Amino acid sequence: MTAAAEALPRRNRSAASRAWAFVRRHTITFFGVLALAYLMLPIVIVVVFSFNDPAGRYNYTWEGFTTEHWRNPFGPPFLGDAVTTSIEIAVVATVVATILGTLVALALVRYHFRGRGATNFLIFVPLTAPEIVLGASLLTLFLNFGTALGFWTIVIAHIMFCISFVVVTVRARLVGFDRHVEEAAMDLGANEYVTFMKITLPLIAPGILAGALLAFSLSIDDFVITSFNSGTTETFPLYVWSQAQRGVPPEVNVIGTMIFGIAIVLMLANVIWQYRRTPKGAA
Amino acid sequence: MGFLHRHRWLTPYLLLAPGIAFLVVFFVVPLYYLGYTSLQEGTVQVGYTFTWAWDNYREAFSTYRGQFFRSLQYAGVATVVALLISYPLTYWIAFRGGRWKNLLLLFIIAPFFVTYLIRTLAWQNILSDDGLVVGALQALGIVADDGRVLATSTAVIAGITYNFLPFMALPLYVSLEQIDKSLIEAAKDLYASSTKAFLRVTLPLSAPGVIAGTLLTFIPAAGDFINAELLGTPRQAMVGNVIQSKFLEITDYGQAAALSMILMAVILLLIAIYTRILGTERMAG
Numbered sequence: 036m037t038a039a040a041e042a043l044p045r046r047n048r049s050a051a052s053r054a055w056a057f058v059r060r061h062t063i064t065f066f067g068v069l070a071l072a073y074l075m076l077p078i079v080i081v082v083v084f085s086f087n088d089p090a091g092r093y094n095y096t097w098e099g100f101t102t103e104h105w106r107n108p109f110g111p112p113f114l115g116d117a118v119t120t121s122i123e124i125a126v127v128a129t130v131v132a133t134i135l136g137t138l139v140a141l142a143l144v145r146y147h148f149r150g151r152g153a154t155n156f157l158i159f160v161p162l163t164a165p166e167i168v169l170g171a172s173l174l175t176l177f178l179n180f181g182t183a184l185g186f187w188t189i190v191i192a193h194i195m196f197c198i199s200f201v202v203v204t205v206r207a208r209l210v211g212f213d214r215h216v217e218e219a220a221m222d223l224g225a226n227e228y229v230t231f232m233k234i235t236l237p238l239i240a241p242g243i244l245a246g247a248l249l250a251f252s253l254s255i256d257d258f259v260i261t262s263f264n265s266g267t268t269e270t271f272p273l274y275v276w277s278q279a280q281r282g283v284p285p286e287v288n289v290i291g292t293m294i295f296g297i298a299i300v301l302m303l304a305n306v307i308w309q310y311r312r313t314p315k316g317a318a
Numbered sequence: 319m320g321f322l323h324r325h326r327w328l329t330p331y332l333l334l335a336p337g338i339a340f341l342v343v344f345f346v347v348p349l350y351y352l353g354y355t356s357l358q359e360g361t362v363q364v365g366y367t368f369t370w371a372w373d374n375y376r377e378a379f380s381t382y383r384g385q386f387f388r389s390l391q392y393a394g395v396a397t398v399v400a401l402l403i404s405y406p407l408t409y410w411i412a413f414r415g416g417r418w419k420n421l422l423l424l425f426i427i428a429p430f431f432v433t434y435l436i437r438t439l440a441w442q443n444i445l446s447d448d449g450l451v452v453g454a455l456q457a458l459g460i461v462a463d464d465g466r467v468l469a470t471s472t473a474v475i476a477g478i479t480y481n482f483l484p485f486m487a488l489p490l491y492v493s494l495e496q497i498d499k500s501l502i503e504a505a506k507d508l509y510a511s512s513t514k515a516f517l518r519v520t521l522p523l524s525a526p527g528v529i530a531g532t533l534l535t536f537i538p539a540a541g542d543f544i545n546a547e548l549l550g551t552p553r554q555a556m557v558g559n560v561i562q563s564k565f566l567e568i569t570d571y572g573q574a575a576a577l578s579m580i581l582m583a584v585i586l587l588l589i590a591i592y593t594r595i596l597g598t599e600r601m602a603g
Contacts, residue, residue: 063406063410063414064410064414066407071425075425080444095448139333163534163589165538171352171575172352172578175354175571191344192344202337252430256434272435299428299431302427
């Protein structure tokens with residue numbers, strides 16, 4: 036399958052067998068491109084229909100191009116409030132989950148201690164449990180304690196499911212970390228605190244940022260767990276759900292497109308940042 | 319710093335404490351309360367009391383058996399389809415991607431950046447009666463002229479497949495990418511055909527990715543209710559729809575909690591059987 040093997044001269048290679056080899060070689064490429072197109076199709080639809088000028092309530096058929104919804108994306112009643120609420124929740128949940136998750140990741144990677152297996156298990160289970168069970172069980176906790184549902188119960192729910200994702204992301208970046216750099220700092224007279232602030236933290240910062248970005252995007256996107264613990268508070272996904280029966284306004288597509296664009300830009304920036312910080316030849 | 323210096327063994331526990339405490343209080347304890355609620359009787363008006371009401375389980379299961387098996391069936395079909403799409407796709411990226419690998423991977427993750435509900439609504443648009451897909455299928459004679467795709471099982475399964483496909487593709491990619499290419503060349507040097515090299519070397523080596531991917535796809539798919547709600551009708555309702563409406567609309571907490579417990583138990587059981595059959599514990603990939 037390597038280029039060298041392909042380039043080996045073969046005798047008696049007929050046109051038919053060459054054609055067959057070409058098909059065999061490129062079938063998978065063709066399939067891969069097709070699969071990517073399938074993955075992109077709904078995204079393209081979301082973007083395109085943000086420019087649609089629908090006749091009625093339903094934004095299904097193409098009626099004509101307009102930039103009206105882009106000029107006033109928060110026009111429909113309650114939409115702006117829902118987006119603001121979503122962002123506030125995501126910011127609080129991201130900050131808390133990133134701090135808690137990073138500390139757990141540090142403990143797991145750098146120390147050997149009793150209860151390690153149990154800790155790994157506790158981190159792993161929320162990642163695989165169905166969201167509906169996470170949401171429902173948290174609701175039963177709040178119901179049994181008579182807790183009023185709203186902004187803070189949503190924040191708690193989001194921190195809960197984001198912690199594990201942060202731990203996994205930060206841990207993945209910590210594993211390849213060269214401890215010698217820290218030892219060098221200590222040899223040069225830095226104490227543990229200075230070493231952490233000046234050496235460790237800057238080195239693991241891209242990992243922490245990646246974890247925080249993931250937490251933020253999970254929080255802003257979450258519908259299932261939120262719907263169980265929201266009370267009357269409305270986040271952006273809850274707004275979309277409430278409008279889905281009556282026809283979602285094109286402004287929702289505009290905001291969906293914005294979230295998508297921002298996420299892609301941040302992803303690319305993080306990838307580029309890491310490429311730049313990784314010395315050439317290092318893993 | 320003096321205290322910590324004398325008790326260095328404490329450091330990992332101090333780092334763990336806040337995060338683990340949070341997960342215990344808001345993940346583990348709620349599971350206990352889910353079980354507790356599932357054995358309660360009552361209504362919103364008179365309140366709920368714990369009475370070891372096992373009837374909740376019996377009734378919930380006998381009434382909603384159909385939705386249960388439908389959930390497992392839809393999730394199963396969607397998982398298989400997602401595997402059939404993801405395997406060649408990630409194989410192509412891992413083995414032929416070259417320096418474009420990371421960019422191509424971004425395409426796989428991209429759907430995650432569009433809000434779940436919005437991308438499902440986009441499928442509502444695509445599959446709608448005068449949308450792209452129905453027109454094409456009618457022209458090809460696969461769907462009758464008055465036939466629909468939206469509001470059928472096919473639409474719900476298609477939505478589930480699309481929404482959870484990245485969960486399949488990412489672990490698959492990781493395991494395919496890690497395969498030492500020289501092993502495949504070695505098989506070919508020993509006169510294995512491409513097919514045989516794939517079946518005997520690549521496929522077994524990618525098994526951890528297949529296992530992790532199928533589990534990570536099947537589990538959320540079995541609990542999903544968004545696709546059935548937006549792309550189906552009540553006739554396509556899954557167990558998630560029942561749990562959701564019982565908790566949030568008709569406040570029948572006992573049965574709703576019982577259904578959640580059954581769903582969780584069935585999923586855990588399936589995971590146990592599945593990993594036992596495949597003889598591996600490497601679920602995390």
